[in-house]
Amino acid sequence: MSMIFGVPLAVLSGQLLIGIINGAFYALLSLGLAVIFGLLKIINFAHGAMYMLGAMTTVLMFDYLGVNYWVALLLAPLVVGVFGVVIEYFLLRRIAGQDHIYSLLLTFGVALMIQGVLINWFGVSGLRYTMPDMFKGGVNLGFMFMPYYRAWVIVAALLVCFGTWFVIEKTKLGSYLRAGTEDSQLMQGFGINVPLLISLTYGFGVALAAFAGVLAAPIYSVTPVMGSSTLIVVFAVVVIGGMGSIGGAIITGILMGVIEGLTKTFYPPASSAVIFLVMVLVLMFRPSGLFGKEA
Amino acid sequence: MTMMKKLLTSAVASALMVGGAQAEMSNDTIKIGYLADMSGTYRDLAGPNGLKALEMAIADFGGKVNGTKIEVVSADDRNSPDSASSTVRRWVENENVDLVAGMVASSVSIAVSKILEENDKLGIISGSAASSITNEHCTPNHIHYVYDTYPLANGTASAVVKEGGKTWYMLTADYAFGHALEGDVTRVVEANGGEVIGAVRHPFPTQDFSSFILQAQASGADVIGLANAGADTTNAITTASEFGVTQSGQTLAALLLFLTDVHALGAETAQGIQLTTGWYWDMNDETREWSDRFMEETGVRPTMVHAGIYSSTMQYLNAVAATGSDDAQTVRQKMMDTPINDMFAKNGKIRVDGRMVHDMYLAEVKTPEESKNEWDLYKILRTIPAEESYRPLSESKCKLVNN
Numbered sequence: 001m002s003m004i005f006g007v008p009l010a011v012l013s014g015q016l017l018i019g020i021i022n023g024a025f026y027a028l029l030s031l032g033l034a035v036i037f038g039l040l041k042i043i044n045f046a047h048g049a050m051y052m053l054g055a056m057t058t059v060l061m062f063d064y065l066g067v068n069y070w071v072a073l074l075l076a077p078l079v080v081g082v083f084g085v086v087i088e089y090f091l092l093r094r095i096a097g098q099d100h101i102y103s104l105l106l107t108f109g110v111a112l113m114i115q116g117v118l119i120n121w122f123g124v125s126g127l128r129y130t131m132p133d134m135f136k137g138g139v140n141l142g143f144m145f146m147p148y149y150r151a152w153v154i155v156a157a158l159l160v161c162f163g164t165w166f167v168i169e170k171t172k173l174g175s176y177l178r179a180g181t182e183d184s185q186l187m188q189g190f191g192i193n194v195p196l197l198i199s200l201t202y203g204f205g206v207a208l209a210a211f212a213g214v215l216a217a218p219i220y221s222v223t224p225v226m227g228s229s230t231l232i233v234v235f236a237v238v239v240i241g242g243m244g245s246i247g248g249a250i251i252t253g254i255l256m257g258v259i260e261g262l263t264k265t266f267y268p269p270a271s272s273a274v275i276f277l278v279m280v281l282v283l284m285f286r287p288s289g290l291f292g293k294e295a
Numbered sequence: 296m297t298m299m300k301k302l303l304t305s306a307v308a309s310a311l312m313v314g315g316a317q318a319e320m321s322n323d324t325i326k327i328g329y330l331a332d333m334s335g336t337y338r339d340l341a342g343p344n345g346l347k348a349l350e351m352a353i354a355d356f357g358g359k360v361n362g363t364k365i366e367v368v369s370a371d372d373r374n375s376p377d378s379a380s381s382t383v384r385r386w387v388e389n390e391n392v393d394l395v396a397g398m399v400a401s402s403v404s405i406a407v408s409k410i411l412e413e414n415d416k417l418g419i420i421s422g423s424a425a426s427s428i429t430n431e432h433c434t435p436n437h438i439h440y441v442y443d444t445y446p447l448a449n450g451t452a453s454a455v456v457k458e459g460g461k462t463w464y465m466l467t468a469d470y471a472f473g474h475a476l477e478g479d480v481t482r483v484v485e486a487n488g489g490e491v492i493g494a495v496r497h498p499f500p501t502q503d504f505s506s507f508i509l510q511a512q513a514s515g516a517d518v519i520g521l522a523n524a525g526a527d528t529t530n531a532i533t534t535a536s537e538f539g540v541t542q543s544g545q546t547l548a549a550l551l552l553f554l555t556d557v558h559a560l561g562a563e564t565a566q567g568i569q570l571t572t573g574w575y576w577d578m579n580d581e582t583r584e585w586s587d588r589f590m591e592e593t594g595v596r597p598t599m600v601h602a603g604i605y606s607s608t609m610q611y612l613n614a615v616a617a618t619g620s621d622d623a624q625t626v627r628q629k630m631m632d633t634p635i636n637d638m639f640a641k642n643g644k645i646r647v648d649g650r651m652v653h654d655m656y657l658a659e660v661k662t663p664e665e666s667k668n669e670w671d672l673y674k675i676l677r678t679i680p681a682e683e684s685y686r687p688l689s690e691s692k693c694k695l696v697n698n
Contacts (some may be wrong), residue, residue, distance in 0.1 A: 011513045018505045029474075116334070125339040125559035126529055131537070138539060144509060147537045219501055219537060221526050221559065227336065229500065264506040266499075270471050271506075272498035 007265055014144030015265045016258060023149050023257020024157035025212055029230065030237040030249040031161055032208035035168065038244030039181045039201050042092060043104040047229030049111035050206040053080045054213020055222045059127045069132040069218070073111065075224035076214045081207030088202040093195070111227075118224035135218070153215050160211060160251045167244055176202060196261075236279045242292020252290060296489065312456045320621055321391060327353075327363045327608070328386045330379060330407065331397035331422060333371035336500050339555040341422040341600045342511035343401050344593045348601045349396060351592065352608035360616050368392065374399070374408035383407045385413045393621045394611055396604060401425035401472035402626045404437075411436040417623040419611060421603040424524065424551055426686060429650040434694035436623055438630065441603035442573035446655040447550050447686035448479035450571030454657055454677075455518055455548045456487040463548075465494035466507050466531060468523035473499070476522040476550055494517050500527055504534040514539065521549045529556050538566060554598045554672065562666040569659050574599035574639055575673050578656075582588070582636040596670040606639035607651075641691035642681070648693040655684040 003009065029051060036044045056072040057076040061067035067075060087110060095102040131149060138147035168174040177197060180187045213227075220226060233256075241252030256275050263274040270277075282290060329349055331341045346369050368386065372379035383384050386392035386412065395411065398404045399422030411418045411434065418437040420428060463484050467473040473496065481491045492513045494587075495507050508531070511519045519540060521531050528549055535547050552570040576586035576596045585605070589597045614629035615621055627645075634651065635643030638670040643653035658673040666672060688696050 008513065011510065014509045014513070015506055018509060021505070022503055087464060115525065119334055119338070123339045123555070124334075124526070125555045126526060126565075128559065128561050130563075145512070145539050145543070147539070149537065150505070159451075219533065221529050221533065223526060226502065261506050265510065268495050268497055268507070272501075 005266065010143035012174055012265065015261045017141075017146070018150075019258035019261025020254060021153055021257070022261060023254035024154050024161075025066045025216065025253075026234060026237050026257050027063075027161050027250045027253025028157045028212040028215070029209055029234040030241065030253045031246065032059075032166055032205040032239045033234060034241070034244055034246055034249035035208070036202060036205035037163065037238070038246060039168075040059065040198055041100065041103075041181070042202070043100050043107070044202075044205065045104055045108035045231065046087070046114070047107075047206070047209050048227030048229075049236065050080055050084065050209040050227070051213045051216070051230060052118075052222075052224060052227035053083070053114065054210025054228065055129075055220075056122075056127070056213075056224070057210070058214045058217040059129045059222050063127075064131065069214075073211070073214050073215075077207035077210040081203040084206035085199045085203040088199045089232040092202065093198075096198075096280050111231075115224050115228065122223055122224060124223050126223045129217045131218040131224055137266035147217060153219075155223065157212070158214060160208070165209065165246050165250065185200040233275055236275045240275075240282045240289060242289025245291040245293075248289060248291025301636075320363060320619065321393070325360055325363055325394075325612075325615060325621055326390065326392045327367050328383070328390075328392040328395045329364065329367060329369040329397045330372050330382060330395055330403070332374050332399050333369075335374050336527070337374060337399045337422065339603070340525065340553040340598045341397055344595065344597070344677050345397050345421070345601055345604045347592050347603040348589065348597065349608050351588070352605045352612070356612045360612055361619060362419045365612070367560070369397075372398075372400070372403050374403065375543070376400075376402045379403040379412055379593045380406050383410050387411065387416045393417065393623075396421065396608060398422055399600075401428060401475065402469075404428055404439075405432045405471060408432065408434045408437040411623075413462055416621050417627055419607045419612075421607060422600045423472070427471065427475045429646075429648045429691075429693060430686065431692045433626070433648045433691075433695055435649075438607070438627065438645055438651060440607045440651045441599050442571075442655065443650070443685070444476040444479045445686045446573075446679065447476065447571045448483040449684060450546055450655055450657045450679050451550055451569055452480045452483040452520070453487055455483055455546065459547050460518035460548070461489040462516040463489060463491045463518045463520050464511045464514040464522045465491060465522055466504070466511060467494055467496045468499045468527055469496040470499050472524065473522045477520075480520055480522060480550060481643060491520075497523070497527070499523070500525075502530060504531045505538065507531070508534050508538050508540065511605045511697075512538065512543065512545065516545065518546045518548050521547065522551075525553075525556065529560055532560060532568075533564065534691060542642055552669070554596060555602070557660055557672050558596075559671065562661055562663045562672060565660045565672075566662045567635065567660060569657065569676070570673075571679070572599050572656050572658055572673070573657060574602045574675075575658060575675065576602070577671065577673070578675065585638045593624075602639045606635065606637050607687060609637065610635060644681070646688060647695050648688065648691055650685055650697075652681045652685045654681050655679040 006081050030033050058072040135149040180194045187194050237256050241248035263271040317671045329346050334570040370382045395418040398420045404420045404423040420439045421441050424444050426445040429439045467477045557565050600678040614626045618625050618629045640653035645651045656675045658675050
């Protein structure tokens with residue numbers, strides 16, 4: 001078998017694919033953050049909690065209401081999105097225009113409260129969620145066993161990522177959004193309801209996180225703490241990609257998944273640090289991020 | 296003459312001890328500090344419910360020791376040795392805490408025991424796993440009560456090797472506990488004629504195990520050994536089943552599983568997994584009776600750690616009552632001299648290295664058909680006698696053991 005740096009090629013291809021799958025999660029999560037920061041200038045530290053809420057909502061809707069996976073894929077982001085709109089309307093709106101640190105602290109506080117309350121209710125051992133039957137099993141690709149569900153994760157995440165990018169960068173609605181955040185008074189003058197637009201954007205951003213949460217529910221332990229460690233990594237991804245760059249967040253997310261996957265193969269103990277190492281390097285040599293516009 | 300001399304000296308000595316002991320109640324309260332992960336990945340196996348178990352013991356004891364009141368303080372160690380150290384330092388140096396109980400992450404326990412030794416206070420560790428806690432890290436100031444990695448390896452690993460799992464690939468949590476468990480498993484596997492052909496040390500905690508499972512699959516080992524705990528273990532088991540590990544003929548050996556983990560996985564996913572435990576709630580009338588009371592308080596069935604916290608607190612309070620002292624060495628000696636016979640252990644014994652040795656159990660997770668309710672999860676396959684379970688003192692590297 002051919003080897004690369006002492007690792008069989010087959011293992012390496014498997015790890016690359018796994019990296020892309022994890023990268024798809026990172027992309028989806030960092031995309032939501034980038035949308036919220038890029039359009040609203042809010043540093044959303046509640047993003048991990050929203051991801052967790054998406055997963056928890058999926059499990060609870062199944063346990064108590066019998067809502068299946070496909071419905072949850074639409075309904076959970078919707079529920080969490082509405083929750084996001086409520087947070088925006090009652091809390092974030094009051095500190096609009098203040099320094100970034102205010103939104104960071106506010107959302108961080110909200111995240112801790114949500115997490116704390118859910119820990120008290122559900123503990124941390126994790127809730128059970130059974131994989132939908134049609135995704136059980138997988139296919140042998142020769143170099144690895146590919147579970148059907150992981151393949152679906154890539155497809156679903158990339159579709160949603162591309163759709164979001166397209167709407168914001170290429171449609172009229174997207175141009176309203178971008179203009180509304182540039183000069184909200186002028187847009188108000190044109191008869192566009194900018195506050196509503198902002199609420200909906202925040203709701204949409206957290207709905208993306210919740211969507212990632214639904215995708216995660218069948219494969220990871222669903223616990224109230226699942227978002228807290230993910231959040232930091234995803235922030236690093238956004239910083240590397242360039243704060244607020246929509247396309248940058250997607251590409252960087254996948255790239256970082258691959259880099260992390262390769263580190264897990266060659267030197268596992270560093271795998272939790274490698275993304276931050278990249279972040280440090282990027283901040284040193286290209287402070288506005290790989291895809292960011294110079295400030 | 297010598298006989299007379301001996302008698303006299305011992306009489307004087309005991310008189311001194313009694314006199315000393317009375318003067319040794321350092322203040323007018325017995326203060327117990329409960330330290331555990333209250334909000335993180337190890338919360339459910341000890342956490343707030345462990346505090347409930349501790350309070351149950353105090354209430355059952357009567358709330359007072361020889362008229363001295365008992366006070367409890369508690370703190371979240373966040374699985375961080377630094378945070379735990381500063382809490383315990385404050386407790387023992389400024390707040391007159393006599394006993395530190397609970398303690399889960401092994402790294403926390405090792406750090407805390409050093410502080411207890413400096414200040415000559417007592418600690419009873421119930422949640423931690425690393426066998427190094429009473430080996431190279433032993434102190435005259437702590438007791439390790441419920442289980443450790445040595446019997447976990449002895450029980451589960453030897454059973455799996457005997458069933459034909461000769462080659463092992465280890466997934467190890469990259470800190471003190473994982474390293475200790477990996478070491479103990481390697482020793483048992485090799486002693487039984489098997490071989491550990493590879494290992495990967497993963498960061499703690501890790502959410503996505505697919506990369507590591509893939510490496511373990513590629514290794515071609517008979518057995519994938521999980522030297523981790525809590526959410527790491529349940530995530531690894533879920534991912535392994537998703538990636539078809541068992542279909543491809545490999546066996547999964549989870550070296551440390553708590554009842555709460557198995558409950559989270561459910562009998563459907565976890566069925567057939569063998570594990571070693573220090574205690575199970577549904578073993579006999581005594582365990583069931585206590586567990587029912589615990590469930591009334593908490594709404595869940597107790598883990599072995601919860602039961603151990605109750606039992607060890609009882610032992611401690613009995614020793615304080617018997618000696619009339621809260622001095623760490625006096626109480627520890629009394630606890631060592633008193634065999635443990637309660638709902639947790641029969642003929643349990645605390646050794647000079649601080650290890651409480653008692654029978655352990657090899658269990659198997661029931662199938663969904665066998666399981667009558669959500670907590671009816673284990674069947675006990677074998678009792679592993681105390682002397683066979685734990686590291687013998689003859690192999691000890693503890694400074695308190697003369698080898």
